[in-house]
Amino acid sequence: MNQDIYVLIEHIRGSVSDISFMDLAQARALASVTGGQVVAVILGHKAQELANGLDADSVLYVDDAAMAEFNYDAYQRVLTSLLKDKAPRAMLFGDTTIGADIASSLSAALDLPVISFCAEVKGDGGALKYVSHICAGKLHVEGPLPDQTTLLTMVPGRFRVEEGKSNKPHPLTILPTPDMSDLRIALMEYEEPSAEDVDISTEPILIAVGRGLMNKDDLEIVEDLAEVMGGTVCASRPVVDQRWLPSTRLVGKSGKVVKPKIYLALGISGAPEHVESITGSEMIIAVNTDPNAPIFNLAKYGVEEDMLDVAEALSEAIQEAKGG
Amino acid sequence: MSQAVVLDKPADLYDPNVPGLGTDPDIKHCIQCGNCSGVCPWGYVMEYPPSRMISALRAGIFDQVTSTDSVWMCIACSACTTACPSLIPITEHLMTRIKEELILAGRVPTELQSALEASHRYGNPLGESPRKRADWTKEAGVPVPILGKNKSHADVLWFVGDYPAYHPNVKPTSFALASIFNALGVDFGILGNDEHSDGDSQRLAGEQGLFETLAEKNARAFNKYSFNEIVTTDPHAYNAFRNAYPELGITYPVQHYTQYLAERIEQLKPFLRKEVKATVTYHDPCYLGRVNGIYDEPRQLIEAIRGIELVEMPHHRETSLCCGGGGGGMWLDGYQWEKSHARTSEWRVKEAQKTGAQILVVACPYEKPRFQDAIKTVRIDNLEVMDLTELLAKAMK
Amino acid sequence: MKIVVPIQLVPDLVEDLEISPDGTSFDYENLVWIINEFDDHAIEQAILIKEKSGAEVTILAPDMEDIDDPLFTAAAKGADKLLKISGDFDAGINNHALSKLFTPALRSLQPDLILTGVSNHDGLDGALGPLMAHHLGLPYIGYVSSVTVDGEKATVHKDYPGGLKARLKVKLPAVLGITSSETPPRYVPVSKVRQSMKTSQIDELEGEMDLSGVATIERMYEPEVTEKAEMLNGDIADISNQLVKILKEQGLI
Numbered sequence: 001m002n003q004d005i006y007v008l009i010e011h012i013r014g015s016v017s018d019i020s021f022m023d024l025a026q027a028r029a030l031a032s033v034t035g036g037q038v039v040a041v042i043l044g045h046k047a048q049e050l051a052n053g054l055d056a057d058s059v060l061y062v063d064d065a066a067m068a069e070f071n072y073d074a075y076q077r078v079l080t081s082l083l084k085d086k087a088p089r090a091m092l093f094g095d096t097t098i099g100a101d102i103a104s105s106l107s108a109a110l111d112l113p114v115i116s117f118c119a120e121v122k123g124d125g126g127a128l129k130y131v132s133h134i135c136a137g138k139l140h141v142e143g144p145l146p147d148q149t150t151l152l153t154m155v156p157g158r159f160r161v162e163e164g165k166s167n168k169p170h171p172l173t174i175l176p177t178p179d180m181s182d183l184r185i186a187l188m189e190y191e192e193p194s195a196e197d198v199d200i201s202t203e204p205i206l207i208a209v210g211r212g213l214m215n216k217d218d219l220e221i222v223e224d225l226a227e228v229m230g231g232t233v234c235a236s237r238p239v240v241d242q243r244w245l246p247s248t249r250l251v252g253k254s255g256k257v258v259k260p261k262i263y264l265a266l267g268i269s270g271a272p273e274h275v276e277s278i279t280g281s282e283m284i285i286a287v288n289t290d291p292n293a294p295i296f297n298l299a300k301y302g303v304e305e306d307m308l309d310v311a312e313a314l315s316e317a318i319q320e321a322k323g324g
Numbered sequence: 325m326s327q328a329v330v331l332d333k334p335a336d337l338y339d340p341n342v343p344g345l346g347t348d349p350d351i352k353h354c355i356q357c358g359n360c361s362g363v364c365p366w367g368y369v370m371e372y373p374p375s376r377m378i379s380a381l382r383a384g385i386f387d388q389v390t391s392t393d394s395v396w397m398c399i400a401c402s403a404c405t406t407a408c409p410s411l412i413p414i415t416e417h418l419m420t421r422i423k424e425e426l427i428l429a430g431r432v433p434t435e436l437q438s439a440l441e442a443s444h445r446y447g448n449p450l451g452e453s454p455r456k457r458a459d460w461t462k463e464a465g466v467p468v469p470i471l472g473k474n475k476s477h478a479d480v481l482w483f484v485g486d487y488p489a490y491h492p493n494v495k496p497t498s499f500a501l502a503s504i505f506n507a508l509g510v511d512f513g514i515l516g517n518d519e520h521s522d523g524d525s526q527r528l529a530g531e532q533g534l535f536e537t538l539a540e541k542n543a544r545a546f547n548k549y550s551f552n553e554i555v556t557t558d559p560h561a562y563n564a565f566r567n568a569y570p571e572l573g574i575t576y577p578v579q580h581y582t583q584y585l586a587e588r589i590e591q592l593k594p595f596l597r598k599e600v601k602a603t604v605t606y607h608d609p610c611y612l613g614r615v616n617g618i619y620d621e622p623r624q625l626i627e628a629i630r631g632i633e634l635v636e637m638p639h640h641r642e643t644s645l646c647c648g649g650g651g652g653g654m655w656l657d658g659y660q661w662e663k664s665h666a667r668t669s670e671w672r673v674k675e676a677q678k679t680g681a682q683i684l685v686v687a688c689p690y691e692k693p694r695f696q697d698a699i700k701t702v703r704i705d706n707l708e709v710m711d712l713t714e715l716l717a718k719a720m721k
Numbered sequence: 722m723k724i725v726v727p728i729q730l731v732p733d734l735v736e737d738l739e740i741s742p743d744g745t746s747f748d749y750e751n752l753v754w755i756i757n758e759f760d761d762h763a764i765e766q767a768i769l770i771k772e773k774s775g776a777e778v779t780i781l782a783p784d785m786e787d788i789d790d791p792l793f794t795a796a797a798k799g800a801d802k803l804l805k806i807s808g809d810f811d812a813g814i815n816n817h818a819l820s821k822l823f824t825p826a827l828r829s830l831q832p833d834l835i836l837t838g839v840s841n842h843d844g845l846d847g848a849l850g851p852l853m854a855h856h857l858g859l860p861y862i863g864y865v866s867s868v869t870v871d872g873e874k875a876t877v878h879k880d881y882p883g884g885l886k887a888r889l890k891v892k893l894p895a896v897l898g899i900t901s902s903e904t905p906p907r908y909v910p911v912s913k914v915r916q917s918m919k920t921s922q923i924d925e926l927e928g929e930m931d932l933s934g935v936a937t938i939e940r941m942y943e944p945e946v947t948e949k950a951e952m953l954n955g956d957i958a959d960i961s962n963q964l965v966k967i968l969k970e971q972g973l974i
Contacts (some may be wrong), residue, residue, distance in 0.1 A: 012881060014895075069887070097864040097881055100840065101898070104847030108820070108855035111967055113936050116840075129907065135842050139738055143939040150936070153847075182891040184860040188876070193884030205973060217661045229973070241905070242434060247884040253937040256882060262971060283971060285964070286950060289492075294944075301967060302950030309700070309957050310964075317961035318968070430907040437908040444911055445755075446735065453736050533912030 001149055003036030006060075006091040008079075011050055012069070013190065018257060019094035021164030022156050024055050026121060027092055028147045031057075033123035034089050035299060040170075041091075041125075043067045043078055055166035056218055064177045069190075070098045072105070073183040080109050081178055087149050090121070095153035097274075101264040103151045120158045121145060136271040137294050156257075156276045157217045159163030197248040201256040206281075208251060210289065211238040211272070212267015219244060222266060225311045228318045234258070236274040251277050266307035270295025287311075328691050348417055353410040354378045355522035360404035360414055365646060365671075366397035369664045374404050375512045376422040377422065393431055399668065400651025401610045404640055416528070419651070423530030440531055443538065446485040447520035449655060457489050458516040464499045466506045470516035471549045478513035480505075481576075482550040482583070483565070485558040486521050488691035493696060494689045500717035501557060501581060507595050507720060508571040510589060512555075518545040522556075524564035524611075525536055529652030536572060539564075541716045543574045555584045557713075559611035559618075560650070566616065580612055582687055582712065586621035589628055596719040599631035604715070605681035606634060607672065607695075608644035609688035622687050622712055629719040635679045637672075645672045649690030669698035677704050687712045722776040722870060723833040724767045727823050727849065729752035729814070730785055731841045738943070745938050747843075751780070756791040759838025765902035766868055767836050768799040774870055777801045779830060781816065781823055785810050789923065790914075796921040797913040798906075803921060804830075806928035813829055815935050816844050820852035827857055832894060838899035839863045843918045846935035850898035860891050863898030 005027040010017040024256045027038040040056035042048075045068035051059040060082070082105060083091065091295075093099030095116060106168035107114035117132040128145035130152065131305045200206060207226045213219065219233070226233045232250065240250045251258055252274040266287050268274060275298055278284060287301035296302045303310055354375070361373035371392045372380060389395075403415040412418075416680050420599050426432065432440070444450035461468040469475050482505070487494040505512050520541045527535035546554075556562045565578040585592060606626060612618045616639045619641050626634050639645040646653075648668040651662065661667065676684040684707055686692055695709045710718070732738055732747060733755035739748035767778045779802040780795045782788050792803045806822050827835065835857075842847045854861035866886070867878040873893050878886045880900055891897075953960045 012885070016884075097879065100848055101851060101861060101863040104851035105861060106932075107817075107847050108852045113934060115936050116845055116847055129742065129939075132845055134845055135732060135738060136734055137945065138734060138942055139740075140944050141845060141938045141941045143937045146936050149846075159911045184895070185862060186890050188888040188890055190881075191878070191886045191888055193886075215657050215661060229968070241901070245759050250884065251767075255884065262968070262973060283967075285967070291952075295638075295946065296950040296952075299950040301964075302952045303960055303964075304952060305957060305960065310960065312700075313957045313961040314964050317958075321965045321969070322773060427908065427910045428913070430909065432908045435752065440908065451735060455736065531910060533910050533915055537911055537915075 001087045001089060003031075003034035004039050004086070004088040005031045005034065005036055006039045006041055006086070006088045007049060007056070008091065008093045008099060008102070009040050009042045009054065010070070010094050010096060011044060011047065013045075015319065016050055016054070017094060018161045019096055019099070019154065019156055021054075021161045021229045022159045023092040023094065023154050024164035025159035026154060028055060028164075029126070030090065030121050033128060039088065041079075041082065051170070051172050053165050053167060054170070055164050055168070056170050058170050059172040060175055061172055062175045062177055064180050066180050066183055069187050071183065071185055071187065072101055073185050074180060075102050076105055076109065077178045077180070079106055080291055082175065083110055083112070083149060090145065090150045090152060093153045095155045099153050103153050107151055110149075112149050112151055113146045114153070116153045118152045118154050121152065159229055162279070170219045171252065193246070193248045197246055200232055200234045200249060200251065201258050203258070204261045205229055206234050206258055206260045206262070207231050207240050207264045207266065208234045208236065208268055209266050209307070210236040210268030213239055213244070216242070216244045217271075218308055221308050221311050225315045228315050232266075236268050236271075264293055265299065266311060268295055269293045270298060276319065350412045350417055351378060351381070353412060357409060359407040359409065363403045363407040365399070365401065365403065365668045366660075366664065370397050372396040374418060377418060383422045390425050390429070393426060394447055394663070395419060395426065396433055396436070396652070396656055397424070399646050399648050399653035400525075401646035403646070404612045406614050420528050420530055423652070424532060427530040433450070433656055433659040434656045435657065435659065436529060436652050439652075440526060440529070440534060442471065442696045443521050443523070443526050444534055447538070447541070448490060449521060449526070450486060450690060452490045454517055454720045457519060458514070460489050460495050460498055461514070462497070464502045468502050469513040471513040472516065472518065475513050475546070477550045479511035479552050480513075481546070481549065481554045482512045482514050483522070483554050483556045483561050484514050484519060485556065485561055485689055486694070488557045489519075491689070491693060493693045497557060497692065497711040497713050499715035500711065503717055504585065504592075504713060504720070507590055513549070513551070515545045517690055518548075520545075522558070522561035522564040524560040524568060525650060525652060525654065527564075527568060528650065535568070539569055539572050539574060541571075543572075544573070546576065553579060555579050555581055557581060557689060559609045559616070563611045563615055580618060580687075582612065582621045582625060583618060585716070587626050589624060592716070593628055596629055596716065598719050598721055600629050600715065600719050601631040602683050603633045603635055603679075603681045604639075604683040604685050605637050605676050605679045607637070607647070607676070607691060608641055609686065609691060610644065610646050610650055612687055614642055625712060625716060626685060629715065635681055637675045637679055639675060645675065647672060647688070647694045649694055653667055654690050664703060667698060669694040670702050673698045673702060673704060673707065677707055682706060682708060683715065684709045685715055686710070686711050703704050722770070722774065722834070723779070723830065723832045724770060724776045724834045724836060725779045725827060725830055726760070726763050726767050726795075727779055727781040727819070727835065727837045727853065728760035728764065728791065729757050729783060729819055729841060729849065730788060730791070731757045731843050734842070740941050744940055744942060746813060746941060749811065754785065754787050757838045757841045759840060759899060761838075761906045762902040763836040763838050763899040764795050764798065764800065765904070765906040766891075766899050769903055770834075770868060770870055771799060779804055779832070780824060781806070783810060783819060783822060784806065784925065785814070792923055793917045793921060794909060794914050797917040798911045803923040804926065805923055806926050808928045808930035809923060810930065812930075812932060814930070815846045815932055816841070816849045816852055817846050817934045818930050818932045819849055820856055821931050823853060824856045825928070826926055827853065834870065835859070835896040836868070836899055837896070839900045840864070845938070848898060850896050854896040857896070859894055859896050861896045861898065862889060862891055864900045865897045866901045867903050867910065868897060
């Protein structure tokens with residue numbers, strides 16, 4: 001086992017996912033403790049230019065038409081032999097629809113430990129420690145990084161996207177493609193969500209509603225506030241599950257990552273699946289009747305009141321301030 | 325438009341496809357006067373209000389009734405039952421039966437589903453931890469003995485209820501009643517974490533199985549202790565213990581707190597030292613008033629407070645207008661709003677406002693949160709909602 | 722069409738999460754368990770497939786305390802067979818152990834489709850689905866929100882961020898990690914569950930729990946509130962004015 005830290009570079013339709021940049025930053029921090037290199041691993045098709053802009057010491061690239069987009073079967077074949085061959089200290093994946101699928105499978109295939117919900121891997125007096133957030137963020141667990149090649153699925157929060165970017169050139173090695181015959185999974189096509197809706201991932205002012213919203217009709221109060229603030233309403237999973245807002249408004253693990261100037265979280269408890277997508281917000285203000293809601297650990301300002309009371313009063317106050 | 329059904333025998337008046345319904349002797353007496361559908365607060369929204377349900381049953385097109393889901397507008401307020409000249413128990417024998425059919429078919433609005441699942445799993449519809457059911461006693465400011473801890477006998481077993489135990493707006497009702505019991509020197513105890521939802525609203529929402537499960541658990545708790553009577557905060561619990569639990573073989577003497585306190589009004593009066601200068605109006609809860617005939621005791625208690633002026637709303641006593649919480653209504657707000665864009669609680673608080681009252685006095689735990697919400701939605705200033713216990717406690721300070 | 726739905730119990734987050742006195746694991750004796758929510762969706766998806774195109778649905782579970790109720794509930798929803806595997810669960814459970822516990826039964830059941838929840842919130846050691854998939858040599862697709870079976874293939878939707886979905890075809894047999902069933906898990910009346918307690922049978926098999934191969938936990942704790950939000954005080958009107966001031970400072974008004 002060498003002391004390098006490998007990072008799977010996740011990409012969807014030609015774009016590298018934010019989590020992979022964060023993983024590179026984590027890898028950089030980890031490698032400085034282990035003394036190894038940061039190695040980016042890209043599986044794709046005619047996708048070498050994805051290597052540009054990554055903060056990595058080197059890049060390993062494997063090409064196949066079957067891997068133009070993520071394919072579990074193909075990735076498994078490539079990464080099983082790659083990890084067996086290279087035996088790095090650790091390999092980082094995103095705790096995502098790509099990373100989570102493949103990391104666990106590799107753990108079984110190679111009999112290597114896998115650690116999920118990982119927020120950080122850090123040096124601690126000579127030893128390496130992982131920190132994971134489980135049970136919807138209600139519990140933190142820490143422990144020594146196992147003394148074998150360890151696979152980790154990372155959640156965002158500790159490092160920013162920018163910290164994983166660099167224009168320094170790095171060597172790219174093309175590895176041979178294993179046998180790709182008889183793949184059992186095939187991508188037919190991507191299906192876009194309805195195009196008419198706004199893209200919340202680029203909106204600067206977001207008003208988010210969560211489980212604290214008890215009735216669909218109360219959404220009107222929030223929409224009024226959003227209009228007065230010049231912002232857009234988005235939601236955490238429970239609201240979208242109820243079909244009270246379309247899934248294009250979902251902020252969270254299976255929704256969008258947002259980076260607004262202001263994120264006003266109404267009735268949102270702050271479960272990691274949601275919070276991981278809002279860490280890029282410049283400012284978070286949280287309103288929740290539960291003083292122990294985890295969202296208050298992330299927010300800059302907090303209000304321990306009923307979300308609708310606050311929404312209504314704030315609407316009025318803003319209108320007054322605007323002189324209307 | 326369906327064909328007229330020609331019947332061979334008058335006895336063929338009923339579609340036997342709905343178990344229990346077709347053979348109900350009471351429904352046979354319907355004279356199709358339409359009083360029920362007229363007095364029903366949501367009759368105008370239902371595709372099949374009560375009288376039309378019965379006529380559909382007779383016409384053999386009952387499957388059309390169960391194919392719509394507008395019975396979920398029913399808040400089990402019993403206005404129909406009270407208005408029926410043939411004395412048919414419409415609420416329990418018709419509306420609840422239809423809800424049972426829909427539940428069997430799995431056609432339950434999401435909110436109600438969550439409340440039923442939470443009731444089953446956590447013993448309360450709010451989804452709160454059963455281990456925290458007695459936590460409110462720590463904030464009560466007065467002693468609240470928990471049976472089983474250091475007490476196994478009490479004169480009164482106070483059945484607290486779900487909302488009075490957990491809901492932040494209703495806990496003050498519990499604090500107030502606890503202080504009144506303490507002041508009167510009542511020998512009481514509560515079940516604490518052993519208490520489960522009385523299950524009456526869940527029963528009326530069509531979940532008989534859930535009701536029986538909850539009743540069994542409460543019965544086991546009751547059996548552990550000795551007490552002379554049960555006193556409930558909640559008229560729904562009162563109704564359950566008085567009228568529904570006995571059918572399961574669980575029978576105990578029970579009173580609603582208004583009855584218990586009214587019986588002891590001469591003992592209570594000396595404690596009502598403080599004057600409360602306010603005009604108040606009293607909302608008759610459906611399950612205290614219409615369903616169980618308790619109208620006078622709450623009024624006696626209110627009028628025992630010095631300085632109070634009691635005014636009546638046009639809908640009062642038998643005609644009281646439901647807050648909308650019964651029969652599952654507490655957990656059907658989203659569904660009912662979508663269908664009607666109105667709330668009975670909003671009508672009711674406007675009616676209260678018109679009387680000029682400053683305080684709307686209630687005696688059922690569903691009402692305070694519903695009326696407080698309605699006051700906010702309708703934006704009424706100067707109208708406060710208080711449970712009768714809180715009003716009495718206010719006069720005692 | 723044979724579908725098997727492996728399920729598991731997870732700590733119920735409504736209750737306090739009890740930690741062992743030495744602070745390295747759950748206090749398993751005092752923990753309250755509930756069926757993994759994603760597994761509930763997997764059960765629902767299996768029943769939906771059964772209703773749409775016919776299938777025999779078997780629920781597979783570890784023989785832990787409190788497992789019977791979710792099994793009978795699944796039967797009341799339409800599951801055909803219930804199977805629990807016994808083992809020593811006192812020292813806890815993890816997904817590696819569960820995948821090994823389930824593999825012999827899965828091998829003998831020979832399902833066409835295995836549906837399981839995509840993840841579980843106490844799953845520190847990866848997800849159950851891909852682990853089982855590897856042991857069985859089957860393909861795996863996670864984050865699935867719809868499944869249509871067509872002979873020897875299944876067409877699924879895999880969820881990507883931002884509402885994007887990928888439509889994939891997978892050769893059966895396969896393992897799918899379910900995020901959400903096509904319609905939310907149905908309600909089943911308590912009377913039906915009680916009835917199923919009388920009429921349904923839970924088959925039992927013996928198994929072995931092997932907790933090895935996962936990272937050690939040195940410390941399990943509730944997060945300290947290091948940087949907490951500055952709480953705004955006062956009545957609602959005061960708070961609104963403070964918020965307006967903050968928004969102005971951010972240049973948003």
